[in-house]
Amino acid sequence: MGGGGKIPYPxxxxxxxxxxxxxxxxxxxxxxxxxxxxxxxxxxxxxxxxNLEHRDKMPEPGRFFPSRYWSKQIIEHERKLKEQKEREGGQ
Structure with a gap:
């Protein structure tokens, strides 16, 4: 009752x-x-x-794309935009 042994092989x-x-x-x-x-x-x-990623044209703010979180160039661009908005709003 066990179905036999293993299949023979060379x-x-x-x-x-x-x-x-x-x-x-x-x-x-x-x-x-x-x-x-x-x-x-x-x-x-x-x-x-x-690190080698380079964009000639920056994406629109608020539009989702994954490389926004790790691309140094885009992070710096968005930081500059934020500072610019703060300066314009504070005047």
């Missing part, structure tokens, strides 16, 4: 993934290391892209 087969029924003991640690490495590389790419 013992001489080698593959980089470990072959049939492979479950390495440290697969969780390896996955965590690979994930952390990928996250680090993607983060570096994101930072490089954000």
């Amino acid at each position: 013992k001489h087969v080698w593959s980089p993934a470990g072959g049939w029924y492979s479950q390495p003991a440290n697969w969780k640690a390896n996955t965590a290391v690979a994930g952390a490495g990928m996250l680090f590389i993607v983060g570096l790419g994101f930072m490089l892209s954000a």
Whole structure:
């Protein structure tokens, strides 16, 4: 009553993934290391892209777009607009 044993497979087969029924003991640690490495590389790419971003035409104030939160050029532009509004309103 158990349906029998495992399906027979050749013992001489080698593959980089470990072959049939492979479950390495440290697969969780390896996955965590690979994930952390990928996250680090993607983060570096994101930072490089954000630092190199340049806009010739600034977006309209109040219009939503994600790069508004990390683009130094846009942050400085919006800060200048805010200061300008405060100066005009205070006069």
